[in-house]
Amino acid sequence: MPHTTHKLDAMLRNPHDRRQKPSVFPVAAQWAGIAVFVVCLALSGVWALTDHWRRASFALGVAMLWLTLLRATCDSRVMGILAVRSRRFDMAFTAVLGSALVFLALSVDSLGSG
Incomplete structure (x- = not known):
């Protein structure tokens, strides 16, 4: 069974990150960071469902910037x-998308709040 697990693990590795050094952070800290991302994403969804679109957009943008980190x-x-392509591409994509969402959420005038 360990041989099968090792083979499956090798198949699931991101081929774009073969030469990347291991993270300096413990695995538990990495999982905690992902949990923060999931909470921000869920919060954004709740706000979107309750028609708080500016808060939802801002929270989604912050979540994408957190994902960059x-x-x-x-x-x-x-x-x-969450690791789709190379580290550089994923970081650029999430940084641009997150920045655009935060900018739009902050720059659009809230209707009726005068």
């Missing part, structure tokens, strides 16, 4: 499906 500091094996 996670991608820079966490191992791909811990990131799982």
Whole structure:
């Protein structure tokens, strides 16, 4: 059974991150960072469902910026499906998307709050 687990683990590794050094953070800290991302994502969804779209957009943008930091500091094996392409590409994509969401959430005038 250990041989099968090792083979499956090798198949699930991100081929774009073969030459990356391991994270300096303990695995528990990496998982805690991912938990913070999931909480922000869920909070954004709750606010979107309750028609608080500016808060939802801001929270989603902050979550994406947090994901940029996670991608820079966490191992791909811990990131799982959040590590899509190379570390550099994922960081650029989430930073641009998160920045745009935060900018839009902060720059749009809230209707009726005068």
